Amino acid sequence: MAPRLIHEVIRVGMLQCNCSILGDPATGDAIVVDPGDEVERILEIVRRRGLTVRTIVSTHTHIDHVGGLAGLHGATGAPVLIHKADLELYQNMDNQAEWLGVPTPSVMRIQDFVKEGDTLRWGGYEARVLHTPGHTPGSISLVVEASSDGAAGRPPNAAATAVDHPRLLAGDTLFQGSIGRTDLPGGSFPQILASIREKLLALPDELIVYPGHGGTTTIGSERELNPFLR
């Protein structure tokens, strides 16, 4: 049986943001999503797993999801991606730090952006970008699955297989039994509901959801039980 997708989730920083490290065990290529803090801990996992970080992406630019971008970029050289509609929020990091009463993390110049329909690839895997505004204007969700073009760049006999469960990284848009707050600058309650209904609930029930905070869930159980989606 082919090796499975490496997916380590660690809770980083004061607000315990779920940072995902996703790696292809066959090629060693990896992507890091939402490195909010604790870059050394992230790098330790990367080293232990023998991975090479190819891409760094944040689901949105709240401080708890982007605090480690500059440090991780500095250590790996990997490109950093966000949705452009969240750039202004990123550039206002001083304000965000002030609201929380924490020091401003180092901020870098972000020049690469993702948009609805883009695909990020690492090894034999890919993440499809859904623009899901509402929590912030540039919030995105990522559908992670085995690459449709299969074995590009992989050694023979190492193609990703259907045993890898597809998963959704939902950032702070959808939580187990809840949705993201919309009372911060750029937030919109009607918009987050539309994003969830039109884009996330269009996904299969069995899809596993990794929210930006807290435990995992599935599209099906949120469709059925989430009080905000009744």
Ligand SMILES: [Zn+2]
């Ligand atoms: Zn947030």
Ligand SMILES: [Zn+2]
């Ligand atoms: Zn958050």
